[in-house]
Amino acid sequence: MSEMSPRWTQDPVLKVENLTMRFGGLTAIDSLSFNVGRGDITALIGPNGAGKTTVFNCVTGFYKPTEGRISLRRGRGVSDAMVDELTTSGNQFSRDGERSVFLLERMSDFKITEVAGVARTFQNIRLFGGMTVLENLLVAQHNRLMAASGYTIFGLLGLPGYRRAAEAAKEKAIFWLSHANLLDRADDPAADLSYGAQRRLEIARAMCTDPVLLCLDEPAAGLNPRESADLNTLIKYIRDEHGVSVLLIEHDMGVVMEISDHVIVLDYGRKISDGTTDAVRSDPKVIAAYLGVDDTEVDEVENDLDHDVAPTPAAPANAEGVRP
Amino acid sequence: MSSFDPTADTTPEGAERQDEERRRAAQGEPPFVEAATPESRLAGSLREAAITAGIVAAITLFFFAFRTEIAIGGLELTVRWPVWLSWIAIAFVGRFLLSFFLYRADRTKASGAAKGARGAAAVGLGKVLAVVFLLIALTLPILLDTLFPSQNRYILDLAILILTYVMLGWGLNIVVGLAGLLDLGYVAFYAVGAYSFALLSQNFGLGFWVCLPMAGLFAALWGLMLGFPVLRLRGDYLAIVTLAFGEIIRVVLLNWADFTGGPNGLLGIPKPTLFGLEFSRGEGSFSDYFGLDYSPIQRFVFLYYIILALALLTNFITLRLRKLPVGRAWEALREDEIACRSLGINTTNVKLTAFATGAMFGGFAGSFFATRQGFISPESFTFMESAIILAIVVLGGLGSQVGVVIASVVMIGGIEMLRNLGVLTDFFGPSFDPTQYRMLFFGLAMVLIMVWKPRGLVSSRSPSAIYKEKKKIGADMVAQGEGH
Numbered sequence: 171m172s173e174m175s176p177r178w179t180q181d182p183v184l185k186v187e188n189l190t191m192r193f194g195g196l197t198a199i200d201s202l203s204f205n206v207g208r209g210d211i212t213a214l215i216g217p218n219g220a221g222k223t224t225v226f227n228c229v230t231g232f233y234k235p236t237e238g239r240i241s242l243r244r245g246r247g248v249s250d251a252m253v254d255e256l257t258t259s260g261n262q263f264s265r266d267g268e269r270s271v272f273l274l275e276r277m278s279d280f281k282i283t284e285v286a287g288v289a290r291t292f293q294n295i296r297l298f299g300g301m302t303v304l305e306n307l308l309v310a311q312h313n314r315l316m317a318a319s320g321y322t323i324f325g326l327l328g329l330p331g332y333r334r335a336a337e338a339a340k341e342k343a344i345f346w347l348s349h350a351n352l353l354d355r356a357d358d359p360a361a362d363l364s365y366g367a368q369r370r371l372e373i374a375r376a377m378c379t380d381p382v383l384l385c386l387d388e389p390a391a392g393l394n395p396r397e398s399a400d401l402n403t404l405i406k407y408i409r410d411e412h413g414v415s416v417l418l419i420e421h422d423m424g425v426v427m428e429i430s431d432h433v434i435v436l437d438y439g440r441k442i443s444d445g446t447t448d449a450v451r452s453d454p455k456v457i458a459a460y461l462g463v464d465d466t467e468v469d470e471v472e473n474d475l476d477h478d479v480a481p482t483p484a485a486p487a488n489a490e491g492v493r494p
Numbered sequence: 495m496s497s498f499d500p501t502a503d504t505t506p507e508g509a510e511r512q513d514e515e516r517r518r519a520a521q522g523e524p525p526f527v528e529a530a531t532p533e534s535r536l537a538g539s540l541r542e543a544a545i546t547a548g549i550v551a552a553i554t555l556f557f558f559a560f561r562t563e564i565a566i567g568g569l570e571l572t573v574r575w576p577v578w579l580s581w582i583a584i585a586f587v588g589r590f591l592l593s594f595f596l597y598r599a600d601r602t603k604a605s606g607a608a609k610g611a612r613g614a615a616a617v618g619l620g621k622v623l624a625v626v627f628l629l630i631a632l633t634l635p636i637l638l639d640t641l642f643p644s645q646n647r648y649i650l651d652l653a654i655l656i657l658t659y660v661m662l663g664w665g666l667n668i669v670v671g672l673a674g675l676l677d678l679g680y681v682a683f684y685a686v687g688a689y690s691f692a693l694l695s696q697n698f699g700l701g702f703w704v705c706l707p708m709a710g711l712f713a714a715l716w717g718l719m720l721g722f723p724v725l726r727l728r729g730d731y732l733a734i735v736t737l738a739f740g741e742i743i744r745v746v747l748l749n750w751a752d753f754t755g756g757p758n759g760l761l762g763i764p765k766p767t768l769f770g771l772e773f774s775r776g777e778g779s780f781s782d783y784f785g786l787d788y789s790p791i792q793r794f795v796f797l798y799y800i801i802l803a804l805a806l807l808t809n810f811i812t813l814r815l816r817k818l819p820v821g822r823a824w825e826a827l828r829e830d831e832i833a834c835r836s837l838g839i840n841t842t843n844v845k846l847t848a849f850a851t852g853a854m855f856g857g858f859a860g861s862f863f864a865t866r867q868g869f870i871s872p873e874s875f876t877f878m879e880s881a882i883i884l885a886i887v888v889l890g891g892l893g894s895q896v897g898v899v900i901a902s903v904v905m906i907g908g909i910e911m912l913r914n915l916g917v918l919t920d921f922f923g924p925s926f927d928p929t930q931y932r933m934l935f936f937g938l939a940m941v942l943i944m945v946w947k948p949r950g951l952v953s954s955r956s957p958s959a960i961y962k963e964k965k966k967i968g969a970d971m972v973a974q975g976e977g978h
């Protein structure tokens with residue numbers, strides 16, 4: 171790593187500090203700190219059971235962390251002082267013109283999506299299977315439509331304001347459907363889609379909530395190489411054209427190495443490496459964690475490995491890939 | 495594989511593509527599909543029906559056709575061909591219908607395209623049924639007057655009862671069918687509506703039309719009160735707590751004698767008026783004002799149109815709500831609560847609105863019940879009522895509006911019909927009293943229908959928003975929600 175501090179420490183969109191999550195006696199995450207750079211694609215990797223999904227659940231409010239601070243910063247150049255001020259004030263969020271800070275550990279799950287603008291997908295896909303693909307995307311725009319329908323009253327009366335909002339919502343849904351390559355399936359029930367299409371739909375649905383940070387839990391699991399390539403394009407499109415920062419968990423190193431700007435490696439709830447793809451790929455600790463050896467044996471392993479060949483930890487990827 | 499791809503064996507993408515193609519090619523018709531049955535659907539069904547009828551004829555010959563009775567000087571043989579033949583006929587027709595519409599229908603229409611076609615047909619059938627029901631409902635009093643003038647009043651009364659259950663079913667459908675929250679205490683809201691009206695009219699002298707919206711509001715409030723404690727409950731626990739809630743309301747009504755009249759109930763609940771015109775004899779009554787002869791049937795016709803209007807209102811609002819964000823959120827809640835929260839939906843509000851809306855319609859129905867009966871007591875609001883309403887919703891098909899109508903007609907009408915089934919005495923002897931077996935037959939019919947159609951009579955869901963083409967969604971895809 172160069173002497174210059176990396177880009178993601180300068181103006182992060184998400185800053186996780188000393189995050190600890192205990193389940194009874196089990197410490198799933200142990201004093202974890204990391205940054206997610208604004209406009210970066212950040213990958214969170216690690217062996218099975220490392221605590222990656224638990225980090226996601228803390229960030230998106232599904233778990234209340236035992237300790238730690240998770241601050242989401244919207245708008246450029248939010249100072250740490252502003253975050254500290256909010257922390258002592260006891261509020262959930264503060265606003266200063268364009269800039270706003272949200273302390274996610276204090277907010278409930280749905281508020282995090284609604285107010286702070288963090289959207290997520292799930293490791294085991296959670297779609298509304300009995301509803302059509304289009305309906306799935308309309309549900310994602312619930313809050314805006316609810317306000318436009320005057321909390322149902324204007325909607326019941328069929329006022330034009332609501333009808334316009336409903337049209338706009340449908341247009342947005344169709345926009346994301348065409349980008350997720352699902353437009354011809356718009357009227358089919360979501361449960362009818364293939365696995366890869368379901369993953370894309372879940373991402374499109376998350377995007378319909380207008381997030382600033384998109385958290386994807388193993389988006390490429392169970393996809394074939396072609397679908398993986400399509401997924402990469404979609405994620406890059408989301409980041410490049412919509413300015414959404416992406417935090418993703420992935421076992422498929424092909425995807426990770428190709429699209430991420432920044433990789434964080436977890437093992438047993440601790441961060442063992444953090445840096446660019448190149449830095450992480452050659453980090454002996456990472457190699458050791460993936461191959462399952464003690465730290466003392468790392469040097470041996472390193473010597474055995476040819477440095478020109480990128481260590482592709484194929485075993486966990488395959489183990490994940492066989493899920494139906 | 496038609497095209498030759500030189501890279502196929504060398505790149506994983508190529509291999510994957512080949513594999514996909516192979517799978518797609520195999521999709522339409524698996525090679526092991528059985529040869530198409532040579533006989534037509536009709537002929538096959540007839541043959542199967544004939545076989546079944548033959549078996550029934552053989553088995554039941556000595557049970558139904560011949561009967562020996564002890565008589566003076568030995569046994570006396572009576573021959574009962576008609577009974578035997580009618581059972582054979584029942585077996586034949588039953589088996590034919592099953593074969594024709596169920597077994598053989600499935601065999602011939604297994605492919606995806608045919609399924610879609612059947613879905614489209616179901617859409618058409620549902621629409622036609624709805625229109626037919628509506629026309630019959632709107633003209634029922636006139637139809638009865640011309641067709642069955644002697645039984646006019648009885649059938650109209652039954653129709654009012656059925657419509658009350660249709661309305662209750664539609665109300666509960668919001669909670670159970672759309673939001674997927676199993677509510678076993680729905681009768682509580684029916685009771686709250688009925689008692690609200692009765693108490694308001696007795697203590698403040700208010701009329702039906704003023705009390706109707708208030709009763710709905712009170713019931714909605716109680717819906718919220720039930721909603722709060724059960725917000726965090728899932729599955730069976732939700733069902734049990736709602737059941738307890740229903741019982742609590744009934745027990746309170748039973749024991750708070752000073753206020754509710756206790757087990758004696760409340761008497762003298764006023765009848766509804768038409769813009770101030772009463773349906774009675776004498777000055778200032780409806781018949782007097784319009785210069786008609788007084789007839790008690792006029793009041794029944796009036797009550798009938800009130801409940802019809804209330805039921806249609808319920809239906810209209812429910813259909814509207816389904817296309818609004820609230821309704822869609824209810825259905826999304828039924829499908830996956832966690833996914834809802836990940837999309838920024840406050841599921842607390844979603845659940846509470848579902849409970850309150852469902853309860854409100856229950857309250858309307860309750861105040862109608864009070865005004866129709868003129869007398870209410872806690873006995874009318876037992877768990878059995880909740881069970882019947884829930885059975886209507888489940889039998890009709892969760893979330894289906896037409897299904898609730900069919901189920902109400904079948905269930906409430908069926909229970910009523912079983913009261914006077916003299917035919918059965920032919921089979922079971924003169925000592926047989928059909929009324930005693932009413933609930934048995936009823937239960938049996940329910941079991942049979944549920945075996946035949948496990949997801950209810952109308953088991954497909956129609957989408958609330960359409961991009962290009964409306965496609966029905968099969969019940970196997972739709973989640974049932976909590977507590978089922």
Ligand SMILES: Nc1ncnc2c1ncn2[C@@H]1O[C@H](COP(=O)(O)OP(=O)(O)OP(=O)(O)O)[C@@H](O)[C@H]1O
Pocket residue numbers: 193196198216217218219220221222223224225293
């Ligand atoms: N709700 C919970 N209660 C108890 N333990 C939990 C809970 N959630 C996660 N854990 C534990 O925390 C540890 C980390 O789990 P987590 O799901 O975060 O792993 P992961 O890195 O996402 O693994 P995978 O790659 O298999 O998805 C595991 O030991 C798991 O058993």
Ligand SMILES: [Mg+2]
Pocket residue numbers: 222223224293
């Ligand atoms: Mg995980």
